[in-house]
Amino acid sequence: MSFRIGQGLDVHAFGPGDRVILGGVSIPHSHGLVAHSDGDVLLHALSDALLGALALGDIGHHFPDTDSQYAGADSRELLRRVVAEIHRRGYRLVNADCTLVAQQPKMAPHIGAMRTNIAADCTVDEGAVSVKATTSERLGFTGRGEGIAALASVLLERADD
Ligand SMILES: Nc1ccn([C@@H]2O[C@H](COP(=O)(O)O)[C@@H](O)[C@H]2O)c(=O)n1
Numbered sequence: 001m002s003f004r005i006g007q008g009l010d011v012h013a014f015g016p017g018d019r020v021i022l023g024g025v026s027i028p029h030s031h032g033l034v035a036h037s038d039g040d041v042l043l044h045a046l047s048d049a050l051l052g053a054l055a056l057g058d059i060g061h062h063f064p065d066t067d068s069q070y071a072g073a074d075s076r077e078l079l080r081r082v083v084a085e086i087h088r089r090g091y092r093l094v095n096a097d098c099t100l101v102a103q104q105p106k107m108a109p110h111i112g113a114m115r116t117n118i119a120a121d122c123t124v125d126e127g128a129v130s131v132k133a134t135t136s137e138r139l140g141f142t143g144r145g146e147g148i149a150a151l152a153s154v155l156l157e158r159a160d161d
């Protein structure tokens, strides 16, 4: 077996809107997230971790925010394309561990649905997908409610030829 690890980090600022989309789950909120796509900071961090594990660059490279075809893009579709690229190279996801950093909204009620979506898009069992949340104790840009950050770590494996 060959193993590769990857990590990803993404940040989006709050802006006008009444919901945020995180892990493919639409969560009512006092603000939206400013982005070219649907602003799913969690799936962007995870996609970057998957690409990073195989040194394939990042989602900004694969899906440029200057390209109008990605305006309002569904980040689950972008994640599925990244997973297809990983599979094409003979790798599969062993597990992913993700953390959302946000003062608000409350993530806990939505974590299960996020895990379900991510597991489906990565074609793994839900037990292979961890999503956690933390505030930053009112410190920094997340603590001031200016935006949301997400981190992701992944392990990939490939059966030896
Ligand atoms: N946006 C958030 C942030 C945190 N949680 C959950 O609350 C618990 C306490 O968070 P701390 O910042 O004190 O670590 C923790 O268990 C988080 O899961 C949340 O649901 N939404």
Ligand SMILES: C[C@@]1(CO)OP(=O)(O)OP(=O)(O)OC[C@H]1O
Residues within 6 Å of the ligand: 010, 011, 034, 035, 036, 037, 038, 039, 040, 044, 059, 060, 061, 063, 064, 065, 066, 070, 071, 073
């Ligand atoms: C997803 C893409 C593409 O629509 O745009 P954004 O939604 O702005 O997200 P970001 O995490 O800044 O980078 C990747 C992008 O190119």
